[in-house]
Amino acid sequence: MKADERHTQQVSSTSTTAPSNAGSMLALRGFAWLLALQTIGELLVRQFELTVPGPVLGMLFLLVALRWRAVQTAVSSCAEFLLTHLSLLFVPVGVGVMTHLGIFDTYGWRIALVLVLSTWAGLSVTALVLRWLQKTK
Amino acid sequence: MLDFVELWVYLTTGPLFGLTSTVIVYVLAQAIYSQLNHAPWANPVLWSVLFIASILLLTGIQYPVYFAGAQFIHVLLGPAVVALAWPLWQRRAALKNAWRELLFAALAGGAAAIASAFILGKLLGLPMTVLLSMVPKSVTAPVAMGVAQQIGGIPALAAVFAVLTGLIGAISAKYIFDFFGIKTDPLGWSQRGFALGTAAHGIGAARALQVNADAGAYAALALAVQVLLASILIPIGVQILR
Numbered sequence: 001m002k003a004d005e006r007h008t009q010q011v012s013s014t015s016t017t018a019p020s021n022a023g024s025m026l027a028l029r030g031f032a033w034l035l036a037l038q039t040i041g042e043l044l045v046r047q048f049e050l051t052v053p054g055p056v057l058g059m060l061f062l063l064v065a066l067r068w069r070a071v072q073t074a075v076s077s078c079a080e081f082l083l084t085h086l087s088l089l090f091v092p093v094g095v096g097v098m099t100h101l102g103i104f105d106t107y108g109w110r111i112a113l114v115l116v117l118s119t120w121a122g123l124s125v126t127a128l129v130l131r132w133l134q135k136t137k
Numbered sequence: 138m139l140d141f142v143e144l145w146v147y148l149t150t151g152p153l154f155g156l157t158s159t160v161i162v163y164v165l166a167q168a169i170y171s172q173l174n175h176a177p178w179a180n181p182v183l184w185s186v187l188f189i190a191s192i193l194l195l196t197g198i199q200y201p202v203y204f205a206g207a208q209f210i211h212v213l214l215g216p217a218v219v220a221l222a223w224p225l226w227q228r229r230a231a232l233k234n235a236w237r238e239l240l241f242a243a244l245a246g247g248a249a250a251i252a253s254a255f256i257l258g259k260l261l262g263l264p265m266t267v268l269l270s271m272v273p274k275s276v277t278a279p280v281a282m283g284v285a286q287q288i289g290g291i292p293a294l295a296a297v298f299a300v301l302t303g304l305i306g307a308i309s310a311k312y313i314f315d316f317f318g319i320k321t322d323p324l325g326w327s328q329r330g331f332a333l334g335t336a337a338h339g340i341g342a343a344r345a346l347q348v349n350a351d352a353g354a355y356a357a358l359a360l361a362v363q364v365l366l367a368s369i370l371i372p373i374g375v376q377i378l379r
Contacts, residue, residue, distance in 0.1 A: 031216065034216035034219045034220055035215075035216055037219050038215045038216055038218075038219045041219075051284075051287055051368060051369065051372040051373075052365075052368045052369060053218075053279065053280045053283040053284070053364075053368055054215070055214075055215045055216075055218035055219050055279065055280070056218060056280060056364050056365060056368050058215075058218070058219035059218055059219050059220075059221050059222045059361060059364070059365075060222070060365075062219055062220075062222035062223075063222040063225060063226060066222060066223070066226040072226075075220070075222075075223055076223060078220070079220035079222075079223035079224075080223070082213065082216060082217045082220045083217065083220055083221070083223070083224065083346070083357060084346070086217055086339050086342065086343045086346075087163075087181060087182045087339070087340055087343035087344075088159075088160070088163045088182075088185075088210060089210055089211065089213050089214045089217055089339070090182050090214075090278065090300060090303065090339060090340055090343075091159050091162075091163055091182060091185045091186060091189070091207070091210065092155075092159060092203075092204060092207035092208065092210055092211040093211065093214075093278045093296050093300055094182055094185070094186035094300045094304075095186050095189045095190050095193070095200065095203065095204075095207070096200060096204070096293070096296065096297070097186065097190075097297045097300060097301065098190045098193065098194070098200065099200045099293075100293060100294060100297045103267070103294065103297075107263055107267065110258075110261040110262070110263060111258075111263065111267070111298075113257070113261070114254050114257045114258045114261065114263070114271065115254070115271075115274070115298060115301050115302055115305055116305055116309075117253060117257060118250050118251075118253040118254035118257065118271075118274075118302075119250065119275075119302050119305045119306050119309070119336055119337065120309065120313055121249045121250055121253040122246050122247065122249050122250030122253075122275055122306075122332075122335060122336030122337075123246075123306060123309075123310055123313050123314070123332045123333070123335075123336040123337070124313055124317055124332075125245050125246045125249035125250075126242050126243070126245065126246025126247075126249075126328075126331060126332035126335040126336060126359075127246075127313075127314060127317065127319050127328045127329060127331070127332035128317060128319075129241065129242045129245045129246065130238060130239070130242035130327075130328045130331055130332070131319065131324075131325075131328050133237075133238040133241060133242060134235075134238060134324060134328075
């Protein structure tokens, strides 16, 4: 019985390929939006010698553009895919650490100590300040 | 035997090797991480990096050869930063309600990370270029590189510090939060996530996203806020201090 249901579900989902096609088309359109806004950001940064990085400007532009439903539907699936796999994107830079191991020969434990302690400081101060502010509200 | 050598040379000189190894190693590391219930020490970025770096060291493949393929993953960091507008937009109602608290926490946390790194580094006698490269370490690597360049640090070094900071945060955050008694209710998750995104950028946010959806959304928000604050305030701050 259950197998039958699943079968009919499968059939119905394969027979209506149009929506899923539209979905992947939308994701590509969303990717085009992300790239276009980043490019505009990069060009403005270069042209006016701004201190803000191009992708950050792109993010601000997208925040404005998301008022339009067409942009929302296009960007949502693409953005969710990119952000779900965000940590993958750090692997190439991470492997690049191996080319700078020289700096750790001279300052190794000192750099490690500074990085660890300052990260802990950032983590605890943010969480504690936020908790305190939420309590007093 | 000769065929094998030929195939090997083909694989390790073209861009396919870097791209394929990055994706496959990461997918495997991610699967193991899920198997281990997202144990902090099993962080997929950490193990992917260690594994790929070991392959390169053992086979003598140079990093630029690897990066020729891996860059296709790397360039996606730009659109991913732009995409951060999406979780911000989704939470705009909650944001309008709590933007003062969140902004203040982001400023306090970001300043604490920068000041502690700078002062401690100075006490330990680190050179100025290293210190300046450490200043933007709480923001995501591509932004950290840009900021470091502007304030007189070394971009490549800034990327290294940013990645290491992200890994340290992702691996140790749970123990720090538990130590300070940050709860695991919705409000507690928002604090944990927001702190991870503030102090450990994308790698921290990815960790938060895997542990709890609320924490993930607040981490993405914190990451975006920190990127904005850092790229505007750090260059101004350094200029004033000079």
